[in-house]
Amino acid sequence: MSPPxxxxxxxxxxxxxxxxxxxxxxxGDSLQPLGFFLVVSTLFPLALDPQLSLLRDVAPAALWVGAxxxxxxxxxxxxxxxxxxxxxxxxxxxxxxxxxxLLAKTAVHWLLTGLPLVLIAPLAATALGAPYEAMPGIxxxxxxxxxxxxxxxxxxxxxxxxxxxxGSLLALLVLPLAAPVLIFGARATALAIxxxxxxxxxxxxxAIAVLAATLVPWALxxxxxxxxx
Amino acid sequence: xxxxxxxxxxxxxxxxRVAGLLAPWFAWPAALLCAAGLVGGLGLAPADYQQGDGxxxxxxxxxxxxxxxxxxxxxxxxxxxxxxxxxxxxYAVAASCAAIxxxxxxxxxxxxxxxxxxxxxxxxxxxxxxxxxxxxxxxxLGYMGLRNAIDDIGRADRASAVLATVGVxxxxxxxxxVIWWNSLHQAPSVMRFGQPTMPAAMLVPLxxxxxxxxxxxxxxxxxRARGELLRRERNARWIADALGxxxxxxxxx
Amino acid sequence: MLKFLLMGGYARYVWPCYGLTALVVGLNIHWARAAxxxxxxxxxxxxASLKAAS
Numbered sequence: 001m002s003p004p005x006x007x008x009x010x011x012x013x014x015x016x017x018x019x020x021x022x023x024x025x026x027x028g029d030s031l032q033p034l035g036f037f038l039v040v041s042t043l044f045p046l047a048l049d050p051q052l053s054l055l056r057d058v059a060p061a062a063l064w065v066g067a068x069x070x071x072x073x074x075x076x077x078x079x080x081x082x083x084x085x086x087x088x089x090x091x092x093x094x095x096x097x098x099x100x101x102l103l104a105k106t107a108v109h110w111l112l113t114g115l116p117l118v119l120i121a122p123l124a125a126t127a128l129g130a131p132y133e134a135m136p137g138i139x140x141x142x143x144x145x146x147x148x149x150x151x152x153x154x155x156x157x158x159x160x161x162x163x164x165x166x167g168s169l170l171a172l173l174v175l176p177l178a179a180p181v182l183i184f185g186a187r188a189t190a191l192a193i194x195x196x197x198x199x200x201x202x203x204x205x206x207a208i209a210v211l212a213a214t215l216v217p218w219a220l221x222x223x224x225x226x227x228x229x
Numbered sequence: 230x231x232x233x234x235x236x237x238x239x240x241x242x243x244x245x246r247v248a249g250l251l252a253p254w255f256a257w258p259a260a261l262l263c264a265a266g267l268v269g270g271l272g273l274a275p276a277d278y279q280q281g282d283g284x285x286x287x288x289x290x291x292x293x294x295x296x297x298x299x300x301x302x303x304x305x306x307x308x309x310x311x312x313x314x315x316x317x318x319x320y321a322v323a324a325s326c327a328a329i330x331x332x333x334x335x336x337x338x339x340x341x342x343x344x345x346x347x348x349x350x351x352x353x354x355x356x357x358x359x360x361x362x363x364x365x366x367x368x369x370l371g372y373m374g375l376r377n378a379i380d381d382i383g384r385a386d387r388a389s390a391v392l393a394t395v396g397v398x399x400x401x402x403x404x405x406x407v408i409w410w411n412s413l414h415q416a417p418s419v420m421r422f423g424q425p426t427m428p429a430a431m432l433v434p435l436x437x438x439x440x441x442x443x444x445x446x447x448x449x450x451x452x453r454a455r456g457e458l459l460r461r462e463r464n465a466r467w468i469a470d471a472l473g474x475x476x477x478x479x480x481x482x
Numbered sequence: 483m484l485k486f487l488l489m490g491g492y493a494r495y496v497w498p499c500y501g502l503t504a505l506v507v508g509l510n511i512h513w514a515r516a517a518x519x520x521x522x523x524x525x526x527x528x529x530a531s532l533k534a535a536s
Contacts, residue, residue: 155395159388163378172374173392176367177399180406187410208402219395222312226387271486282490289503329510336506340499347495445507452514456521469529472522 008096012104015091019108023077030112033074037117040066041124059128060189064182066124067117067142071149072171074113078105078154079161079224089228099217102224106154106216114146130193137192137202144205145185151212152177158223181208241458242467244318248451256448262441269434277431286344288434292442293337294358297365298400300330300446304372305397308390317461318454320386323393325453327376329446331369337362357411361404368396382461 006014023030044062045055082088082105091101121142122135130138156174163169184201191198237243270288277284304326311319341359342352353359372389379385427435462468489496 155391159375159392160378169371169374169378172367173371176364176371176403177395179364180399180402183406183410204406215395215398219391223388223391226384226391229384276490281492283492283495285489285492285496286499289499293503293506325514328513332506332510336502339502343495343499347492449510449514452518456514456518459521459525464528464532468525469533472526472529 006096008100011094011096012100015101015104016108019105020112023108023112029077030074030116033070033113034116034120036073037066037070038120038124040069042127045128056129056193059125059130059193060186062128063121063125063138063142063189064145064186067121067146067185068149068175068178068182070117071114071146071153072167072174074109075153075157075170075174076165076167077113078109078157079227083161083227088224092225092228098225099221102154102158102220103213103217106150106220109154110147110150114150118142118146125189131195133195134189134192137198138189140202141185141188141192141198141205144202144209145181148181148205148209148212149178151209151216152181155216155219155223158220158227161224162227181205184208239314239316239318241318241462241465242471244321245455245458245467245471248455252448252451255444255451259441259444259448262437262444266434266437266441269430269437274431274434275428280348283344283347284431286340288438290337290340290344291435292438293333293340294362295439296442296446297330297334297337297362299443300326300333301365301368301393301400302397303450304330305393308386308393312387312390312394318458320390321454321457321461322450323390324376324386324457325450327369327373329449329453331366331373334362334366334369338366355411357404357408360407360411364403364407365400368400372396386461 041062044058048054048058079088082091092098118139121138125135125138126132153170153174156170156177159173160170184205188198188201188205191201238247266288270285274285276282304323307319307326308323310316311323338359341356341362345354345356345359346352372392375392376385376389379388459468487493
């Protein structure tokens with residue numbers, strides 16, 4: 001097999017550009033999870049008595065459950081189309097590190113679905129009664145958490161990509177694995193809202209994100225290869 | 230030396246035969262160990278200072294919880310072995326673990342709740358151990374669900390192996406995060422005993438039960454794995470000999 | 483004997499636990515043996531049809 005003419009960096013760059021272009025063409029797809037996040041976050045106050053103090057206690061839970069469910073929803077976008085039209089197969093066969101290419105795809109996916117969620121979170125947080133001073137902490141926690149969720153979720157998406165549309169199986173696979181992210185993220189947010197230092201859970205969240213970034217590419221490559229058979 | 234043993238066990242006909250021979254050698258000792266443990270735990274051990282006779286639930290709850298965790302590790306390790314070395318026997322072992330592990334996780338939860346009711350006053354408390362067990366049950370269900378959803382047995386093996394490997398890395402993280410989370414709530418430590426350390430009369434039956442359940446699991450595993458192996462080896466020639474089909478000779482299962 | 487059955491008042495928690503355990507233990511034994519028997523029967527059928535085809 002002749003050596004690839006384009007290096008890995010070139011290929012990854014081209015892949016990222018292509019994914020971004022495709023996504024921007026169908027911006028509705030990427031915006032849906034965002035809308036979902038806002039709806040879920042606003043549903044919590046509707047379900048509760050809108051007294052501000054109680055709302056503030058629920059805010060971490062509402063934000064993180066919303067983020068978790070929204071990322072689950074967004075995972076469908078990650079591999080399904082490319083698996084169907086043969087792009088993933090080409091990527092697997094082209095001779096370049098498959099792990100790296102899949103990581104690039106996941107990074108774009110996070111840029112399109114995770115990052116907007118992080119940026120719009122202060123809006124939802126304010127609606128839930130979080131004070132202005134809590135915002136940096138909330139942003140930091142959600143930044144790290146959404147990265148971890150995208151990575152962990154990608155493995156689930158890779159495993160289920162060849163199955164018929166079955167969102168509940170994906171949720172069953174991903175949610176137990178995402179539980180630590182939920183625990184530390186919600187705790188960090190609660191500390192931020194209370195005005196206390198959230199260094200502890202934030203570092204743990206960061207550790208999980210780093211661990212995921214290191215281990216997920218290998219699991220992802222294995223999962224996608226199996227799915228392509 | 231260990232590699233020779235490893236490769237021998239990896240051979241399907243060898244595993245099929247030896248597993249069939251070994252299973253009773255784990256099953257009967259398991260029964261004896263559990264019988265001894267029950268006699269000791271239900272009869273001979275004194276009642277606990279704080280929990281009275283209610284603590285005796287530990288003699289079934291602890292083995293169930295131990296099994297739930299150990300089986301997951303066995304499942305994930307053999308799945309990983311299957312993935313790395315492409316060993317059918319390893320996949321057969323992994324597949325055999327799922328139902329056993331899930332049912333004992335559910336049992337650990339049920340007995341934990343029944344133990345909690347008189348001790349805490351409610352059936353459920355977000356105690357770190359119970360919460361971890363619950364998440365472990367979800368991991369098992371996810372594994373079984375993924376297997377179920379994929380029709381081709383080889384692909385199901387490989388995909389679920391990836392899932393199990395990712396899951397096993399997560400188990401200590403989940404466990405630690407739940408303990409950390411729970412420590413914030415200052416929940417009363419459940420299942421602690423009145424005495425500072427467990428006296429021998431209480432401890433020995435517990436160890437007997439743990440050993441007995443472990444041997445019981447090995448016997449179950451060997452039995453199930455043989456069947457799983459047959460399903461995966463399809464039309465391999467050794468099956469005819471092993472089952473005594475071609476020659477007409479019956480062989481003891 | 484009665485003291486044993488009553489379990490110091492905790493009987494309605496202790497005995498269901500043991501009962502459930504016996505159930506799960508027994509079910510697993512049954513499942514394992516039934517699965518093996520089914521796999522063996524299916525394998526015999528496959529071997530027989532292979533032999534018939536040859």
